[in-house]
Amino acid sequence: MPKAYKKQVTQMQTHNNNTPLQHCNRVKNANPNYTVPSNHTTRLAFVRDLVEKSQKINIVKSDAAVYMRPATNRQKIYYPDREKAMRALATVFCEHVNIVTHQVQISLRNAADACGLSTISQTELNKAKLDKSYAPKPSISRVSRAFKDMVDLGWIVAHKEWQVWDKHAGQWVDKYFEVTELFFKALGITPERVARQRNARLKYLRKEGVNSGLGLTAEQLGVMSVTEIKERQRLAHYRKVFDRIKEKRAITKVKRAINPKTPEQQRHIAQQRVLSRLGASASLMSLEVFKGLVNQELAQLRAIAQYEPSAPPH
Structure with missing residues (x-):
């Protein structure tokens, strides 16, 4: 050695x-x-x-x-x-x-x-x-x-x-x-066993068609x-x-936008994201529905950012 x-x-x-x-x-x-x-x-x-x-x-x-x-x-x-x-x-x-x-x-x-x-x-x-x-x-x-x-x-x-x-x-x-x-x-x-396995799998995928995971129909797979x-x-x-x-x-x-912010700032970010997604249709819904969408957006952002609120002072 x-x-x-x-x-x-x-x-x-x-x-x-x-x-x-x-x-x-x-x-x-x-x-x-x-x-x-x-x-x-x-x-x-x-x-x-x-x-x-x-x-x-x-x-x-x-x-x-x-x-x-x-x-x-x-x-x-x-x-x-x-x-x-x-x-x-x-x-x-x-x-x-x-x-x-x-x-x-x-x-x-x-x-x-x-x-x-x-x-x-x-x-x-x-x-x-x-x-x-x-x-x-x-x-x-x-x-x-x-x-x-x-x-x-x-x-x-x-x-x-x-x-x-x-x-x-x-x-x-x-x-x-x-x-x-x-x-x-x-x-x-052996190469022969590898070839048999490939042909058997290909035959199965052609039978399955779009359900094969290849995103192709049986007809498409059949000619490829x-x-x-x-x-x-x-x-x-x-x-x-x-x-x-x-x-x-x-x-x-999202992590960079949420983690350093206060809860109020985080809610503002969620509000802006909801407004951006809804556009003009936001004015057609009730305040309660809008609040619910903001709450859902805020919860999703915090989950993605793995946000952990700081403990309140004693």
Whole structure:
């Protein structure tokens, strides 16, 4: 094992002013793992089998992984922490893979949270204490490195042209990525079984039509190839991400508008929002109805902002 990995938890380093700082070279979660949520009760049998295999088989040391090693730029073995991260991510991906398109329908951020690979720095925690509307930004660098290794091994495909830049936020939106045939092979699943499962699922979705979750009729699905379905799902992925970003911005805006205000100021904000929504029709309703709408709006704003009224002075 490399000497760098054998170093103890704490190393003392000194700034120019000789002020000692402590740095830890161990990961915060040495044993990441993924537990299937209790509400995932309608999983496909094939997905359940994938998850079970990912927990039993060390895919990092599988034949498929060793076979791809010469094609990667990495010459060293994977450190135990990296190996554990890759295995935990693989289990999450198995749980959220689309059998037809092979898209992994979970973001890297949520995948990191699901298996305990995300961390929040003390700086981010301090920002949240000072500003209640601020949401601490977790670090998923450990997941990013493990994900890159999985791409290098050919298990994951995430083309650059698939990724979208959010101009408003100045950042990339959630990655769109798919698992490959090698990913299934690393789990001991043959390409023939993968093809059978895809065809069976596609046949079922075509029968269900608009109830399939793809937003297509049976006739539309019947004439579409897997490639066309993939393209449609990829565009749906972007729409879903931007809708979530829009909702998140709206929540942040409400938090900033409500939390610092007095109850009277909050009610005024609710009144203005109701008037803006109703327009001229507001004058056609009774005062009691208008008050009821304002009360509903105020309650909704406070719930979104997680407003906690201060205790009255004794």
